[in-house]
Amino acid sequence: MKLIGISGSLRKESFNTKMLHAVASCLPEGVTITFISCGDLPLYNTDIDGEKKPESVVQFKNSIAECDGLLFSTPEYNYSIPGLLKNAIDWASRPAYKSVxxxxxxxxxxxxxxxxxxxxxxxxxxxxxxxxxxxxxPSPPFLIPQVQSKFDDEGKLVDPASLQRLERYLGEFVDWVACLAKR
Ligand SMILES: Cc1cc2nc3c(=O)[nH]c(=O)nc-3n(C[C@H](O)[C@H](O)[C@H](O)COP(=O)(O)O)c2cc1C
Structure with a gap:
């Protein structure tokens, strides 16, 4: 099973990006995760979303098309999703209803x-x-409150309760993706 991980933060020391690295070390055997960045996508503009798209967009969409499942790890910005992530989803969302x-x-x-x-x-x-x-x-949401206190100085998720919940959440996700693939 091939998964893609997308962080909603460009910050070098982003906890949400570090969380994706924690995911990589919790995955069951046979499941891989590749991280893709949405930092080099241009701002969405229908004028450049035609037959010939920017190369970064083509690569981004191909990565999504080829994966079995997608993990978003994101901070909350002003009670919503960061513009970076919304922009990436807007690019990936076309053509409507038939997108990757x-x-x-x-x-x-x-x-x-x-x-x-x-x-x-x-x-x-x-x-x-x-x-x-x-x-x-269809699982209870996975979130880490007071995230700054849950990682060590090397950027490793070390909070036992968060790690336990992450393993359970990922287990449920992987089982569900496998179930959907059999349909
Ligand atoms: C522009 C901005 C808006 C934010 N708004 C919220 C918010 O609405 N709710 C919240 O819980 N945290 C908010 N925060 C704090 C972020 O959750 C916190 O900085 C987090 O560590 C950012 O994620 P990162 O470590 O992956 O970069 C905001 C931070 C920024 C920079």
């Missing part, structure tokens, strides 16, 4: 410094993904 995102299984991870761990970004992102016909794993 249609039917693509998704998991959502969020980490935030607040005590609610990005609960609002979780529901905003779910709403957006309903427009792209991308099903989200």
């Amino acid at each position: 995102l249609a039917g693509k299984p998704v998991a959502i991870l969020s980490g935030s410094k607040s005590p609610v761990g990005g609960a609002r970004v979780q529901s905003h992102l779910r709403d957006i993904l309903s427009a792209t016909l991308s099903p989200v794993v």
Whole structure:
């Protein structure tokens, strides 16, 4: 099973990007994850979304088309998803209803410094993904509140409770993706 991980933060020391690295070390055998950045995508513009698209867009969309499942790991910005991520989803979302995102299984991870761990970004992102016909794993959301206290100095997720929840969430996601693939 091939998964793609996309971080909603460009920050060098991003906790959400570090969370994707924690994912890589928790995955069951036979499941791989590749990280792709949406930092080099231009701002969405229908004028350049024709037959000939920017190369970064082509590569981004191909990576999504070829994967079995997608994980977004994102901070909450002003109660919603970062513009970076919305821009990437807008690019991937065309043609409407027939895009590479249609039917693509998704998991959502969020980490935030607040005590609610990005609960609002979780529901905003779910709403957006309903427009792209991308099903989200039917599990309780995975979020890490007060995320700054859950990693060590090397950027490793070390909080036992978060690690345990992450393993369970990923297990549910992988089982669900495998189930959908059999249909
Ligand atoms: C522009 C901006 C807006 C933010 N808005 C929120 C917010 O609405 N809710 C929240 O929980 N945290 C908010 N934060 C704090 C982020 O959750 C926190 O900085 C987090 O560590 C960023 O994720 P990263 O470490 O992956 O870059 C905001 C941060 C920035 C820079």
